[in-house]
Amino acid sequence: MEALHQGVDGNMEAQPQKGYLLLADISGYTAFMANTELAHAPLVLNQIIRFLTKELTPTMQLAEVEGDALFLYASENDISRGELLLELVESCYINFRDKRRTMAHNITCPCNACQTVTTLDLKFIVHYGEYVLQKMTGKLKPFGSSVNLAHRLLKNSVKETTGWNGYVLFSNICLNKMELSPENIYKGMEKYDHFGEVETISINFEEKYQEYSANRKDFIKPEDADVNLEYTFTAPPPIIWDWLNDPTKRNKWYAGNKSNWVVKDRPHGRTGSSANNHCTNSGFIEHILDWRPFHYFTVRHKKDG
Amino acid sequence: MNAKITGELDPLNGGTHLKWRIRLEGILPRSILRLLSRITVNKVLEMSSSFENLEVLSKKQLDKTTFELNKKTTSM
Known part of the structure; x- marks a missing residue:
C-alpha cells in the first residue's frame, strides 16, 4: 500500500x-x-x-x-x-x-x-x-x-x-x-x-x-541601425523574450537610469502591435510596432506628451 | 526625438543570440543622430551591463527549472 x-x-x-x-x-x-x-x-x-x-x-x-x-x-x-x-x-x-x-x-x-x-x-x-x-x-x-x-x-x-x-x-x-x-x-x-x-x-x-x-514587417535592418549590439544568452528564446518584454522583469536588469516600466494599455486584450508600456520614471511611452514572439519585436520609445 | 528599437532573437545551441538595434528618429542630421544613439546606448541605458544582468537573471531561472526537475527525478 x-x-x-x-x-x-x-x-x-x-x-x-x-x-x-x-x-x-x-x-x-x-x-x-x-x-x-x-x-x-x-x-x-x-x-x-x-x-x-x-x-x-x-x-x-x-x-x-x-x-x-x-x-x-x-x-x-x-x-x-x-x-x-x-x-x-x-x-x-x-x-x-x-x-x-x-x-x-x-x-x-x-x-x-x-x-x-x-x-x-x-x-x-x-x-x-x-x-x-x-x-x-x-x-x-x-x-x-x-x-x-x-x-x-x-x-x-x-x-x-x-x-x-x-x-x-x-x-x-x-x-x-x-x-x-x-x-x-x-x-x-x-x-x-x-x-x-x-x-x-x-x-x-x-x-x-x-x-x-501577410503583415508588413516593421524591422530595423542592421544597415539602418545607429547602433547594433549582439549578445549570446544561455537560456532559450522564450525565457529571454519574457525577460526583455515583461515590464516588471525588465526593471530588474536595466543597468542605466532607474526605470519603472509598467503596462499602459493592451488595446486587443493582449500584448502586440499597438499595445503600450509606460516608464513612470522617465516618462517614456513604449509603443509596440511589430510583435513576433519569440523571433523579433520592434518598439518606438517616445516622450509622453 | 524618438527611438526605434528592434530585438531579434535567434536560437543558438539551446541558448539565444540576441541582435539588438536602435535608430533615433529626429530632424537632426543622421551623423549627429548616430552619435547621440551611441551615447544613449553606452552612457544612459548602459546596455552592455544591462545584458550582463539579463544573462545572470535568465540563467538563474533556467538553472532553477532544470535543478528542480533533476531533483524531483533523481530523488524518486
Missing part, C-alpha cells in the same frame, strides 16, 4: 501543486496513418514530435508523448506572466506551419505519407488546476482531476462549430488565471461526464498564421 501513497521526493504523500497543463495534439494524424504507407508515416510523426518538444520545452516540462500528442506542464511559479503561454503555443504553431511547408517542399519521396504531410495540423489544449507529480515508468507526470479534464478537452466541439483545424483552446479558469482577455475568440461550452459543463475560449491559429505571413 505504501507505494500507492508515495509521491515526489519519496514522501508518503505527494504535495498537490497548481499549474498549467498543456496538450499539443497533431490533428489529422489518424486519417494520415490510415491513408499512408506505414514505412514513412512514423518518421513524419517522429520529426514533428521532436520539433514540438524543442519548441515547448524548457518553458514547459514534458510529461509524456501520448501517441500523436505531447503532454506538458508548468508550475504556476514558473510562469510569472500568463501571456507567455499564449505566445508559446502561438509561436509553436507558426513555426510548425513554416516547418510543414518546408517539409512538403523538400520531400522528394512520392509515397502518400510524404506527399500528404500538409494535411496534418496542430491543436493545443491549455488548462489550469491542481495536480500531484508522480513518477510513472521513469518519468515525472502530473496526476489529478485537472489532468483528466485537460485530456477530456481534446474531444471538443471547436472544429465542428467553427471549422478550425489549428487552434488553441483554453479553459475559462485558465484564461482568467493568465489575466488575458484576447479578441476574436470563440466561446464554447463543453460537457463531460463527472465534470459537467466547462466554459472554454478558443483562438483560431490558422488566422494568426495568415496575419503573420
Whole structure:
C-alpha cells in the first residue's frame, strides 16, 4: 500500500501543486496513418514530435508523448506572466506551419505519407488546476482531476462549430488565471461526464498564421541601425523574450537610469502591435510596432506628451 | 526625438543570440543622430551591463527549472 501513497521526493504523500497543463495534439494524424504507407508515416510523426518538444520545452516540462500528442506542464511559479503561454503555443504553431511547408517542399519521396504531410495540423489544449507529480515508468507526470479534464478537452466541439483545424483552446479558469482577455475568440461550452459543463475560449491559429505571413514587417535592418549590439544568452528564446518584454522583469536588469516600466494599455486584450508600456520614471511611452514572439519585436520609445 | 528599437532573437545551441538595434528618429542630421544613439546606448541605458544582468537573471531561472526537475527525478 505504501507505494500507492508515495509521491515526489519519496514522501508518503505527494504535495498537490497548481499549474498549467498543456496538450499539443497533431490533428489529422489518424486519417494520415490510415491513408499512408506505414514505412514513412512514423518518421513524419517522429520529426514533428521532436520539433514540438524543442519548441515547448524548457518553458514547459514534458510529461509524456501520448501517441500523436505531447503532454506538458508548468508550475504556476514558473510562469510569472500568463501571456507567455499564449505566445508559446502561438509561436509553436507558426513555426510548425513554416516547418510543414518546408517539409512538403523538400520531400522528394512520392509515397502518400510524404506527399500528404500538409494535411496534418496542430491543436493545443491549455488548462489550469491542481495536480500531484508522480513518477510513472521513469518519468515525472502530473496526476489529478485537472489532468483528466485537460485530456477530456481534446474531444471538443471547436472544429465542428467553427471549422478550425489549428487552434488553441483554453479553459475559462485558465484564461482568467493568465489575466488575458484576447479578441476574436470563440466561446464554447463543453460537457463531460463527472465534470459537467466547462466554459472554454478558443483562438483560431490558422488566422494568426495568415496575419503573420501577410503583415508588413516593421524591422530595423542592421544597415539602418545607429547602433547594433549582439549578445549570446544561455537560456532559450522564450525565457529571454519574457525577460526583455515583461515590464516588471525588465526593471530588474536595466543597468542605466532607474526605470519603472509598467503596462499602459493592451488595446486587443493582449500584448502586440499597438499595445503600450509606460516608464513612470522617465516618462517614456513604449509603443509596440511589430510583435513576433519569440523571433523579433520592434518598439518606438517616445516622450509622453 | 524618438527611438526605434528592434530585438531579434535567434536560437543558438539551446541558448539565444540576441541582435539588438536602435535608430533615433529626429530632424537632426543622421551623423549627429548616430552619435547621440551611441551615447544613449553606452552612457544612459548602459546596455552592455544591462545584458550582463539579463544573462545572470535568465540563467538563474533556467538553472532553477532544470535543478528542480533533476531533483524531483533523481530523488524518486
